[in-house]
Amino acid sequence: MHYKSPVREPLILGNKDLHDITVDIARPIETKANRWWWALFAISFAAMLWLFGCIAYLIGTGVGVWGLNNSVGWAWDITNFVWWVGIGHAGTLISAVLLLFRQKWRLSINRSSEAMTIFAVVQAGLFPLIHMGRIWMAYWIFPLPNQFGSLWVNFNSPLLWDVFAISTYFSVSLVFWYMGLIPDFAMIRDRAINPIAKKIYTFLSFGWSGRAKHWQRHEVISLVLAGLATPLVLSVHSIVSMDFATSVVAGWHTTIFPPYFVAGAIFGGFAMCQTLLLIARKVLDLQDYITIKHMEYMNIIILVTGSIVGCAYLTELFIAWYSGVELEQYAFLDRATGSYWWAYAIMMTCNVISPQLMWFKKLRRNILFTFILALFVHIGMWFERFVIIITLHRGPLPSSWHDYSPTFVEIGTFVGTCGFFLVLFLLYSRTFPVIAQAELKTIVKSSSTKYNKNLHYLDAAELEKMNKINKKK
Secondary structure, eight states, X not given: OOOOOOOOOOSBOSSOOHHHHHHHHHXXXXXXXXXXXXXXXXXXXXXXXXXXHHHHHHHHHOGGGSOOOXXXXXXXXXXXXXXXXXXXXXXXXXXHHHHHTTOGGGGGTHHHHHHHHHHHHHHHHHHHHHTTSOGGGGGGGSOOOGGGOSOOOOTTOHHHHHHHHHHHHHHHHHHHHHHHHHHHHHHHHHHOOSHHHHHHHHXXXXXXXXXXXXXXXXXXXXXXXXXXXXXXXXXXXXXXXXXXXXXXXXXXXXXXXXXXXXXXXXXXXXXXXXXXXXXHHHHTTOTTTSOHHHHHHHHHHHHHHHHHHHHHHHXXXXXXXXXXXXXXXXXXXXXXXXXXXXHHHHHHIIIIIGGGGGXXXXXXXXXXXXXXXXXXXXXXXXXHHHHHHHGGGSOSOGGGOOOOOOOHHHHHXXXXXXXXXXXXXXXXXXXXOSSOHHHHGGGHHXXXXXXXXXXXXXXXXXXXXXXXXXXXX
């Protein structure tokens, strides 16, 4: 008896040919935005204005407007910084690793994930600047010659390592993102009617003509940058974790922090990429290219990384018990049962329990459930950083114990960065192609319903039925 492999769902729906793909991907740039785009942009823009207002008030008044105290010297500023850095790190990793493994389904999601990296790192970069207090002294973080100041920076500080690691990662990610956009800029250039737009896209496309030599160079550079970006992701978030792990604070000085932070960054970054793809799918009418299958693959990765994060949480608790150090044990006990037990409960529920629902196929293929779960992951990963930092309110000296509560400036700054992030993404979606159309066309004949007759007219239910029949055979 001959084995017949199960029929795979197509990655491109709607009987698309090469011209259809060009028209669909260029449509958001060439036509007016719909009401969904404008509604989301208005809300995001209002939040962004709130951010700038809070930053202006902070710089004019001082960091005393934050709710910091003797025992909590780092609060929402570093929480938000690590949260945004984590989201940013996953974006290029998604694209780079899937490119190295030649996964076809990356072609509908890689552009948005790369853009997510750029915009998230921009948000993360705001926080080191504003928590300096005197933002005009920002150049002190760089190793400049002594005529710029009396002292060099401390090269032993992981905070300085952050500066070098994140700026390097941002540069590589920006070049990687831009390289992928060049063929798409050429496509927009050739379709542009407005002479000003044509000149802008002509400049951005760097004289791309689509010749074999251009594609060869594009392929080589993309692989080189993907190879550079992948280890950078691991190193950068490991360095961010060392902001905590190189200290002598109970609950922080642990060797599990680097891999634990990297896994958490991938977990939170995939969830944010999922959120942006669902927004783009609805707002830009890209249902034929960002399919249920793409969502399912992403949800499986969220399930796996969420399980790794849960394992890291349990490992922390075990090592605290196994160490026999009472202060270490108290630090973790206070996280789970102290005055911030609710934050610990939210973290465990959102990061460990909720992703396990993705074991059920119907749930991981449900658009609404996927969107809600992605929001849960955002909340859980933010509270993970909050729990790590705020639980210092119970240090070794009971006389210095203080509870922490955020002020309107801290809340406004965080909400505002979320708005700023969405504003950048929405503007990007109206000026740059959100899907790599030139690369997507390479899989049309193997992954589109138009050319694969076995997939013609089959919906998801029929495909599942056919797969069951094949398995029985």
